Amino acid sequence: MQSVIKVSNLTKHFKGLTAVNDLSFSVNKGDVYGFLGQNGAGKSTTIRMLLTLIAPTSGEIELFGMNIKTHRSEILRQVGAVVEKPDVYKYLSAYENVALFAKLSGVKVTDKLVMDQLEMVGLASRAKDIVKTFSQGMKQRLGIGIALVHNPQLIILDEPTNGLDPQGIADIRNLILHLSKEMGKTIVVSSHLLSEIEQVASRLLIIDKGKKLVEGNANELFDPAQTIVEIETTDNHFALQQLQQSNWNSLLQPQRSHSILLKLHRQEIPALHRNLVEMNINVISFQPRHNLEDFFLQITSNNQHVQAFTN
Amino acid sequence: MYKLLQIELYKIFKRPRTYIAFLAITSLVGIIQLGLVKNGTDYVNFVMGNIMQSFSFDGKLLNGYLVCYILLQLLLVHVPLLIALVAADMISGEANMGTLRLMLTKPISRTQFLLAKFLASAIYTLMLLVWIAFLALFVSMFLFGVDDMVIQKTNYLVQLPVGDVFWRYVGAFGFALLSMLTVAALGFFLSNFAENSIGPIVATMSVIIFFTILSTMSIPLFQKIQPFLFTTYMVNWKEFFDPKVNADNAVIIGSLQRPDRIIQSALILALHIVGFVGATMVLFKRKDILS
Numbered sequence: 001m002q003s004v005i006k007v008s009n010l011t012k013h014f015k016g017l018t019a020v021n022d023l024s025f026s027v028n029k030g031d032v033y034g035f036l037g038q039n040g041a042g043k044s045t046t047i048r049m050l051l052t053l054i055a056p057t058s059g060e061i062e063l064f065g066m067n068i069k070t071h072r073s074e075i076l077r078q079v080g081a082v083v084e085k086p087d088v089y090k091y092l093s094a095y096e097n098v099a100l101f102a103k104l105s106g107v108k109v110t111d112k113l114v115m116d117q118l119e120m121v122g123l124a125s126r127a128k129d130i131v132k133t134f135s136q137g138m139k140q141r142l143g144i145g146i147a148l149v150h151n152p153q154l155i156i157l158d159e160p161t162n163g164l165d166p167q168g169i170a171d172i173r174n175l176i177l178h179l180s181k182e183m184g185k186t187i188v189v190s191s192h193l194l195s196e197i198e199q200v201a202s203r204l205l206i207i208d209k210g211k212k213l214v215e216g217n218a219n220e221l222f223d224p225a226q227t228i229v230e231i232e233t234t235d236n237h238f239a240l241q242q243l244q245q246s247n248w249n250s251l252l253q254p255q256r257s258h259s260i261l262l263k264l265h266r267q268e269i270p271a272l273h274r275n276l277v278e279m280n281i282n283v284i285s286f287q288p289r290h291n292l293e294d295f296f297l298q299i300t301s302n303n304q305h306v307q308a309f310t311n
Numbered sequence: 312m313y314k315l316l317q318i319e320l321y322k323i324f325k326r327p328r329t330y331i332a333f334l335a336i337t338s339l340v341g342i343i344q345l346g347l348v349k350n351g352t353d354y355v356n357f358v359m360g361n362i363m364q365s366f367s368f369d370g371k372l373l374n375g376y377l378v379c380y381i382l383l384q385l386l387l388v389h390v391p392l393l394i395a396l397v398a399a400d401m402i403s404g405e406a407n408m409g410t411l412r413l414m415l416t417k418p419i420s421r422t423q424f425l426l427a428k429f430l431a432s433a434i435y436t437l438m439l440l441v442w443i444a445f446l447a448l449f450v451s452m453f454l455f456g457v458d459d460m461v462i463q464k465t466n467y468l469v470q471l472p473v474g475d476v477f478w479r480y481v482g483a484f485g486f487a488l489l490s491m492l493t494v495a496a497l498g499f500f501l502s503n504f505a506e507n508s509i510g511p512i513v514a515t516m517s518v519i520i521f522f523t524i525l526s527t528m529s530i531p532l533f534q535k536i537q538p539f540l541f542t543t544y545m546v547n548w549k550e551f552f553d554p555k556v557n558a559d560n561a562v563i564i565g566s567l568q569r570p571d572r573i574i575q576s577a578l579i580l581a582l583h584i585v586g587f588v589g590a591t592m593v594l595f596k597r598k599d600i601l602s
Binding site: 048051052053054055072073074076077079081083084085087088089090091092096100101103104105106143146 | 314315318321322325326327408409410412413414415416417418419420597599600601
């Protein structure tokens with residue numbers, strides 16, 4: 001498999017802080033590569049180093065088989081990125097912003113190119129409006145439009161759903177899937193929300209305090225046996241008693257005041273559902289969930305720290 | 312590079328802030344010209360009262376050339392503040408908007424990026440000076456006509472024949488451009504250290520005001536440091552209006568009393584420009600873009 005990104009032993013020290021610590025990973029052509037970590041884990045610093053915004057303290061970065069230090073311009077011609085926030089020129093219109101950055105990316109700017117780009121991100125009708133009047137979601141979409149205007153092979157999206165409403169999040173998710181499946185792009189998408197990434201990513205890297213926790217295929221990381229189900233009932237005390245006296249007892253997790261947690265195989269969920277009804281437990285909500293915090297706890301408690309999954 | 316420069320100029324002239332300087336200059340020059348049209352004779356009598364008691368003057372003392380000189384003396388102290396509005400915003404403004412990181416993820420080198428930015432602010436400065444020249448010189452020539460230009464210096468009076476003035480203005484505006492570019496370079500340099508526009512703009516203005524005060528006060532302590540302040544050399548555009556005279560005390564046409572002073576000042580200012588822009592490049596190339 002051809003590597004689009006190859007990062008080796010990447011380290012970045014700021015004054016008194018190691019933001020990225022000996023990080024190595026690779027992204028293959030066609031991957032939707034989920035880059036996960038809590039806030040402050042070092043995701044943005046890593047992404048900035050990939051884009052030459054920050055110089056690494058040590059380590060090597062290769063994109064498209066070329067060293068980023070020696071082939072910066074050649075590499076960046078093939079990369080489109082939105083880093084943290086989609087900041088564009090607020091006093092210019094959406095059209096002017098796309099045209100300006102297309103020109104900077106070395107693309108011949110035509111009316112068709114700019115309008116097609118705005119059409120793709122659903123902003124064609126607002127092309128002539130000043131960006132200052134745009135909502136956060138519209139700015140985000142414009143930022144993505146700008147990142148894609150030169151038809152890059154690699155797209156890097158840093159926290160692309162920050163500040164978006166549910167519809168905006170769904171739009172971004174669909175766009176990522178479209179770019180990956182229909183257009184064959186390689187996409188790196190960072191987030192602190194596992195639930196968001198698991199819906200689009202084919203491979204994942206999770207980092208914490210600048211170090212790699214796990215890297216691997218999404219379906220391997222999201223082991224169905226690790227599914228946590230959160231149940232809220234009209235009487236949690238009664239429900240817990242019933243479950244403790246049943247076969248489900250061994251699957252009960254440390255409890256929270258407002259809900260009951262069980263760790264089980266995904267295929268067992270229908271049976272649990274039926275049993276709850278049979279035990280006269282009145283369920284208010286029943287939610288299988290993946291939570292980054294829980295996931296981290298799982299990984300660390302199982303001594304899997306810095307263990308790479310099968311690639 | 313040309314493409315980058317085009318983009319930078321496009322951004323500058325798309326911002327409403329850019330036009331504040333042009334509007335301010337137009338208003339200021341317009342109001343002074345209006346005042347001089349209405350009460351110019353009274354003003355000249357007031358300024359040159361003592362001399363007029365000793366000499367008699369023929370022709371138009373208040374002519375376009377003198378009005379331009381009066382305007383330049385007033386404006387060139389304040390124009391740096393207007394230049395700082397744009398130059399000191401060039402990098403910090405992008406950092407503040409967050410567009411700096413987007414710009415630098417494009418396939419352009421940081422050196423090209425900075426050079427284009429500085430050249431764009433230099434072109435803005437040039438346009439502002441051309442606008443000042445148009446309003447202060449050409450409009451004044453139209454409103455007040457032309458004649459010999461009489462200027463009162465500290466210890467003597469200079470009378471420049473009408474045919475010997477225009478080229479001096481060309482030289483003075485050329486020198487003023489160099490002075491203003493030094494201000495632009497200072498603003499550009501300070502812009503590198505901040506992530507908001509206000510800080511570098513205020514810092515540039517503060518440096519100019521502080522240095523100008525130190526440069527102009529004739530206190531022995533200040534006089535010792537004046538050669539090291541670039542503001543000392545910025546006012547030397549006036550040297551273009553100080554000609555040599557012959558044995559009869561008549562102006563030698565086309566002459567300058569201290570051309571060496573003009574050249575030295577111009578070189579010092581040029582060195583400051585290169586120094587400020589060079590330092591900005593060295594620092595910016597190593598800078599981590601965190602904003």
